[in-house]
Amino acid sequence: MPDAYTNMPELPDLELDKRQVDAHAVGRTVRAVTVRDKRVLEQPASTLERGVKGRRFAHSERHGKNLFIHLDDGHALLMHFGMTGYLKFAKSDETLQKSEAVVFELDEDRRLSYCSRRMLGRIELVETVQDYLDAHRIGPDALSLDARGFRERLGQRGGLKAALMDQSKLAGLGNVYSDETLFQAGLHPRTPLNALKEDDFVRLFRCMREVLETAIEHEGKRPELPADWLTPHRHEDERCPRCGSPWSVAQVGGRTTFWCPKDQPER
């Protein structure tokens, strides 16, 4: 699967990972754990190996961009993918590739690999999900909020895009889906939060849900997202699919940001 790592993972990508884990790994017992690159670990390799070997993957849980695989002893295996992490499911006799940092050999000659090309991700055995979320100050999952909660979490200060990407406010949106949500809501990425009115928040909330749910339905394949979205045209030399304007491109909230200067006017 040559393109499995090209999506830098945001909420929809993690949701698809979770579904793959449920289909191919949950219910299986871990026969062996091999740490091939310690840089993705937060704890000694022996802690991970001893804690996971012999345990069964009981069920999984996604929270924002984090995936937790619960073990049958109550602990959980946290996976965060950074910018270049992905999962690989294979038979145990397949040749390992360089990016396969941590390998779980499962029942029936199945294998689950945590892969990362830049080793910016993280894999960790945790006591409870809540401990991890608290320690890393991760806010509620973006899809768990209602319109009122969404507005409360975003708060009143700062710029809109930075707030959408702030995982302590709400968890799951990254650069691409923040831009897409703002595009569909017709809001400029630098709009100050205190300039937004009630109906702006409601529209933004609905657009965020629509973006995330549709992206999941399209299995996270960004070029195949609806043609009138920003994401499939997110290149410097392309134009807004709705009005034909050249994109505005600049750093906002520290990341490269695309928006339509006509449909997302400054205010």
Next chain:
DNA sequence: AGGTATGTTAATTG
């Protein structure tokens, strides 16, 4: 060759 990358965190600046 050098700039860039969709994430996160800490340090720095204003």
Next chain:
DNA sequence: GCAATTAACATACC
């Protein structure tokens, strides 16, 4: 005290 900006992480890609 806060928000915004920069640097760092490590590697592949154009």
